[in-house]
Amino acid sequence: MDTSSTKKIELHCTNCGYVMNYVSRQTTCPQCGENILEAHYDMEVIRRADWQKQLATRKPGIWRYHELLPLRNLDNIITMGEGGTPMLKARNLSSMLGLKNLYIKDERQGPTGSFKDRQASVAISVLNEMGIDEAVVASTGNVAIAYSAYAARAGIKMWTFFTSQVPGEKMREAALYGSEVIKVTGTYDETKAVAARFAEARSIFLDRGIKSIAAIESMKTMAYEIAEDLNWRTPDWFIQGVSGGMGPIGVAKGFRELMDLGMVDKIPAIGMVQSAGCAPMIEAFKAGQRIAIPVENPQTLIATLSTGRPGRAYELLWDIMQKWGGAAESATDEEAFEAMRLLARVDGLSVEPATAVMFAGLFKMVRNGTIKPDDVVVVNCSGHTFPVEKHILDDQWERQVDVSKAGRTISLPEEGLLSALEQVDKAVRRVVVIEDNDDAARLISRILQTRGQYKVEIATNGPQGIELVRQVKPDVIICDLMMPGMDGFQVIDILKSNPELDEIPVIVLTAKELTPRERDRLSGQIDTLLQKGSFLDEELLQSIIRTLQ
Ligand SMILES: *Cc1c(COP(=O)(O)O)cnc(C)c1O
Numbered sequence: 067m068d069t070s071s072t073k074k075i076e077l078h079c080t081n082c083g084y085v086m087n088y089v090s091r092q093t094t095c096p097q098c099g100e101n102i103l104e105a106h107y108d109m110e111v112i113r114r115a116d117w118q119k120q121l122a123t124r125k126p127g128i129w130r131y132h133e134l135l136p137l138r139n140l141d142n143i144i145t146m147g148e149g150g151t152p153m154l155k156a157r158n159l160s161s162m163l164g165l166k167n168l169y170i171k172d173e174r175q176g177p178t179g180s181f182k183d184r185q186a187s188v189a190i191s192v193l194n195e196m197g198i199d200e201a202v203v204a205s206t207g208n209v210a211i212a213y214s215a216y217a218a219r220a221g222i223k224m225w226t227f228f229t230s231q232v233p234g235e236k237m238r239e240a241a242l243y244g245s246e247v248i249k250v251t252g253t254y255d256e257t258k259a260v261a262a263r264f265a266e267a268r269s270i271f272l273d274r275g276i277k278s279i280a281a282i283e284s285m286k287t288m289a290y291e292i293a294e295d296l297n298w299r300t301p302d303w304f305i306q307g308v309s310g311g312m313g314p315i316g317v318a319k320g321f322r323e324l325m326d327l328g329m330v331d332k333i334p335a336i337g338m339v340q341s342a343g344c345a346p347m348i349e350a351f352k353a354g355q356r357i358a359i360p361v362e363n364p365q366t367l368i369a370t371l372s373t374g375r376p377g378r379a380y381e382l383l384w385d386i387m388q389k390w391g392g393a394a395e396s397a398t399d400e401e402a403f404e405a406m407r408l409l410a411r412v413d414g415l416s417v418e419p420a421t422a423v424m425f426a427g428l429f430k431m432v433r434n435g436t437i438k439p440d441d442v443v444v445v446n447c448s449g450h451t452f453p454v455e456k457h458i459l460d461d462q463w464e465r466q467v468d469v470s471k472a473g474r475t476i477s478l479p480e481e482g483l484l485s486a487l488e489q490v491d492k493a494v495r496r497v498v499v500i501e502d503n504d505d506a507a508r509l510i511s512r513i514l515q516t517r518g519q520y521k522v523e524i525a526t527n528g529p530q531g532i533e534l535v536r537q538v539k540p541d542v543i544i545c546d547l548m549m550p551g552m553d554g555f556q557v558i559d560i561l562k563s564n565p566e567l568d569e570i571p572v573i574v575l576t577a578k579e580l581t582p583r584e585r586d587r588l589s590g591q592i593d594t595l596l597q598k599g600s601f602l603d604e605e606l607l608q609s610i611i612r613t614l615q
């Protein structure tokens with residue numbers, strides 16, 4: 067690796083535009099006092115070096131973009147393979163929402179389970195380059211964990227300040243990496259103030275979070291990866307659960323730089339989602355205001371997203387969103403937990419509540435028409451749930467099978483085991499799904515599999531469906547309307563004219579806008595009509611439960 071010590075980096079003031087040479091200790095603009103400065107690189111050099119071609123030969127991870135990261139000597143890099151996370155196509159969630167191009171940028175796959183690993187790698191590498199061996203950081207959880215892990219490798223002592231709302235398991239994780247853990251009973255903004263005072267009194271380096279160069283510079287690597295994965299295109303949307311706003315600001319900067327290099331043609335619209343109990347940015351955005359009113363007492367269990375005073379960061383976001391488009395939504399803790407359960411059940415992704423807030427907001431943006439079915443949407447799947455979120459499942463999440471009463475386990479009598487297992491498998495409801503679209507059929511059976519006792523059988527065309535209904539005599543039928551050959555209308559007519567089958571309730575699931583005549587034709591024949599691509603699992607389940615009563 068070359069050491070890049072000749073790399074030219076400038077700092078530009080985000081307020082007055084003053085330009086200075088990059089010095090990693092520089093924190094404020096000497097001209098106006100602004101404390102968010104932006105790194106600028108010599109794009110000409112990168113263009114001449116034919117960067118895009120070089121990238122194709124480099125290993126995955128954030129440091130493959132080292133020319134555009136604020137480190138002078140690559141020997142100082144502290145890395146654990148962060149970045150290079152996959153863009154997963156959402157399978158079941160896509161068909162549920164009716165989105166054709168939904169990509170999940172799976173940041174859970176970082177070394178400590180969140181996208182803060184990018185920030186930790188850049189920030190700790192910069193501290194390493196500065197020769198700093200002790201630092202203070204205030205955190206809503208994940209930054210402190212990531213910094214602690216990377217600092218351990220770099221031999222830097224970390225003082226981590228947590229707001230008391232952070233789950234204890236997260237604090238223990240930081241302690242495990244050898245950090246000092248200080249729990250501050252107060253809000254995140256108060257915690258930051260306490261940490262700053264501590265750092266000043268002890269003359270220890272204070273990480274300035276979103277205001278540090280390393281933070282935004284690290285986050286922009288997500289933009290590079292997304293563009294590269296989309297064959298150097300910009301998605302229509304980048305959506306994230308937002309606290310301080312570092313992720314979207316960094317991502318917007320990354321796309322801006324790729325535009326400067328002529329590699330993409332736009333910055334995506336930013337969809338930001340906050341927890342309803344702490345949503346200063348969302349409220350300001352919806353009110354059309356560039357300045358957010360601070361939330362002094364966040365009312366949310368989701369500590370990760372509890373920045374009540376977004377300050378200048380929101381103004382920067384506002385400017386980006388005015389120019390390139392954007393949307394803002396908030397979601398309650400309950401909506402987030404529901405989204406968390408749904409995502410785990412239908413697509414196998416266990417995300418932390420801060421990420422679930424984003425998904426709950428995404429659902430709203432799709433349903434209110436802000437996001438269109440053909441839009442290319444990338445969501446930041448920002449963090450893994452770890453085993454910390456105990457309140458997320460109700461107390462019926464496990465079933466017990468007690469075989470001790472049936473005798474010694476070695477010579478377990480068959481009968482005892484069977485009767486024990488019967489407890490596990492009671493009250494099966496049979497459902498026949500008549501659906502020619504594989505994605506829709508898979509989604510419906512997945513939703514039913516994970517809830518209660520439904521046994522699902524699928525027919526992929528009308529005649530096969532009628533035959534299956536005759537054999538199975540299900541408790542409920544779910545039928546598509548648009549099918550090649552015999553369509554759903556005909557299937558329903560035949561079922562309803564057969565005295566042995568006409569009592570079985572029918573739920574129609576359709577991608578078609580019905581004409582008044584078609585509605586007439588169905589009326590009295592069916593129990594529920596659901597529009598494909600715009601129902602959530604709970605609605606389908608509720609309609610089944612209702613028709614079964
Ligand atoms: C930090 C964090 C966020 C919020 O990120 P910002 O871009 O700083 O607002 C969201 N989700 C997770 C998991 C996080 O750790």
Ligand SMILES: [Zn+2]
Nearest residue numbers: 079082095098
């Ligand atoms: Zn300035």
